[in-house]
Amino acid sequence: MESKRSTDVFTTYLNTLDSKREAEPATSKSVSETRTSGLANMLEVIAKLDASGSEPIRNLVDHSSLEFFNLARTLESMQQEEIVTITGDPGHQVVKLTDNGRSLARLSRSTGT
Numbered sequence: 145m146e147s148k149r150s151t152d153v154f155t156t157y158l159n160t161l162d163s164k165r166e167a168e169p170a171t172s173k174s175v176s177e178t179r180t181s182g183l184a185n186m187l188e189v190i191a192k193l194d195a196s197g198s199e200p201i202r203n204l205v206d207h208s209s210l211e212f213f214n215l216a217r218t219l220e221s222m223q224q225e226e227i228v229t230i231t232g233d234p235g236h237q238v239v240k241l242t243d244n245g246r247s248l249a250r251l252s253r254s255t256g257t
Contacts, residue, residue: 185210185218186227187252190241193228194249198240201230 188208193199201219208215219239222228227245232238241249 182218182221185214186222189215189218189222189239190227190245190249190252193239193241193245194253198238201237201239202235204239 188210189204192204192208204219205212205215210218219228219230222245223230225244226242227248228239229242230237230239
């Protein structure tokens, strides 16, 4: 049952990503490329948080391969989909996986992504 719930979270995330892309002007990137990029960004953040439990945003910025804007956008989407929580005052905010996020981390580890 846990895998079903995790799959539902991924489906929700992908649907949200698609709806956001439809609202934005068309670019040279295809929807598939954008979806793949967004999912890769999300998985990178999930892996980092899964290993540490929680991270100050400043650490994610310093130790991520993502540019600041892409990381911020990824965290915003993940927070809206209840994959992470962000707490604390600006400049001292901490990101932590929710139950949904931990489920995605387990799913990611079990599939080797």
